[in-house]
Amino acid sequence: MQLAKVFIHFKDGVLDPQGTAVKASLLNSGYEAIKxxxxxxxxxxxxxxxxxxxAEALVKQICEKLLVNPxxxxxxxxxxxx
Amino acid sequence: xxxxxxxxxxxxGDRDCYHVLSNVLxxxxxxxxxxxxxxxxxxxxxxxxxxxxxxxxxxxGALAASSNVxxxxxxxxxxxxxxxxxxxxxxxxxxxxxxxxxxxxxxxxKFYCDDIYVRVENNETPFTNLFKTGEVLRxxxxxxxxxxxxxxxxxxKLTSNNNMVLTYCDKNGNIIDEANPVGSMKNIAGIVNERxxxxxxxxxxxxxxxxILKNTDGRRVFESVLRYIKGGLVHGK
Numbered sequence: 398m399q400l401a402k403v404f405i406h407f408k409d410g411v412l413d414p415q416g417t418a419v420k421a422s423l424l425n426s427g428y429e430a431i432k433x434x435x436x437x438x439x440x441x442x443x444x445x446x447x448x449x450x451x452a453e454a455l456v457k458q459i460c461e462k463l464l465v466n467p468x469x470x471x472x473x474x475x476x477x478x479x
Numbered sequence: 480x481x482x483x484x485x486x487x488x489x490x491x492g493d494r495d496c497y498h499v500l501s502n503v504l505x506x507x508x509x510x511x512x513x514x515x516x517x518x519x520x521x522x523x524x525x526x527x528x529x530x531x532x533x534x535x536x537x538x539x540g541a542l543a544a545s546s547n548v549x550x551x552x553x554x555x556x557x558x559x560x561x562x563x564x565x566x567x568x569x570x571x572x573x574x575x576x577x578x579x580x581x582x583x584x585x586x587x588x589k590f591y592c593d594d595i596y597v598r599v600e601n602n603e604t605p606f607t608n609l610f611k612t613g614e615v616l617r618x619x620x621x622x623x624x625x626x627x628x629x630x631x632x633x634x635x636k637l638t639s640n641n642n643m644v645l646t647y648c649d650k651n652g653n654i655i656d657e658a659n660p661v662g663s664m665k666n667i668a669g670i671v672n673e674r675x676x677x678x679x680x681x682x683x684x685x686x687x688x689x690x691i692l693k694n695t696d697g698r699r700v701f702e703s704v705l706r707y708i709k710g711g712l713v714h715g716k
Contacts, residue, residue, distance in 0.1 A: 412583065412586075414583065414586060414588050418588055462545075463541065463542075463545060464537070466574070468628065468629065
């Protein structure tokens with residue numbers, strides 16, 4: 398079994414209203430060290446395969462098919478032994 | 480005119496659309512469930528109503544875009560059938576790749592629910608042939624993620640092909656940022672595909688088609704389609 402962790406975030410240059418709001422709220426709470434904050438999504442996917450490169454190919458396919466909207470989002474993932 | 484109204488789990492504008500098509504226009508309308516399929520030839524007009532399909536999980540329209548019925552809708556799109564996506568229906572069409580671009584959360588992060596003004600930018604479409612170019616309509620808007628976003632190339636293409644059909648404006652028709660309720664690029668409220676047979680729009684024309692609702696500005700969107708289907712495209716004056 399392999400565990401894929403897929404991290405999806407907005408592309409550079411795409412405004413992130415949620416991140417902006419969270420940042421404003423933290424600044425308002427006194428965390429002045431915050432210079433930038435971007436929100437993203439994390440998916441943990443268990444895959445019924447022992448082959449890491451199979452898992453990678455599958456995850457890439459899943460991302461392109463559904464999880465990621467290439468107009469506004471980029472993604473990275475890692476595959477771990479589950 | 481034979482019309483299909485598509486229902487996904489979480490669709491909420493289906494009965495309004497059905498009512499407008501069957502009772503206001505007096506045409507034949509049928510509900511189609513998302514698990515079902517149909518032949519592209521079966522309908523003249525396919526409406527994807529608004530709502531929050533699949534609870535807007537992942538991204539609005541993303542999960543609906545991979546349901547069975549989308550295969551049929553794509554087939555109908557290829558045949559040049561008329562497809563209208565309203566609100567969430569617009570989002571589904573973008574996620575399905577039938578219209579370019581996507582939506583972001585509204586710029587002030589608020590769910591926007593009020594009447595807005597839009598200007599008809601192109602009346603040479605099946606959806607707007609009863610309007611004049613430059614005409615201002617008052618339509619209800621109801622969305623949390625209606626902030627149209629596309630890359631520069633797509634925006635240039637939309638502009639040069641005259642595919643921006645509706646833009647947010649003030650009541651005198653001025654396209655200004657203050658009249659943009661959601662922050663969408665170029666004040667976009669509605670676009671058509673290159674072929675012109677698919678329209679996606681964020682405001683809700685089906686909610687203002689009868690005198691009793693004190694606004695009938697949305698009615699001509701449906702009547703334009705009817706006119707197109709029955710007699711071919713006739714441009715407005």
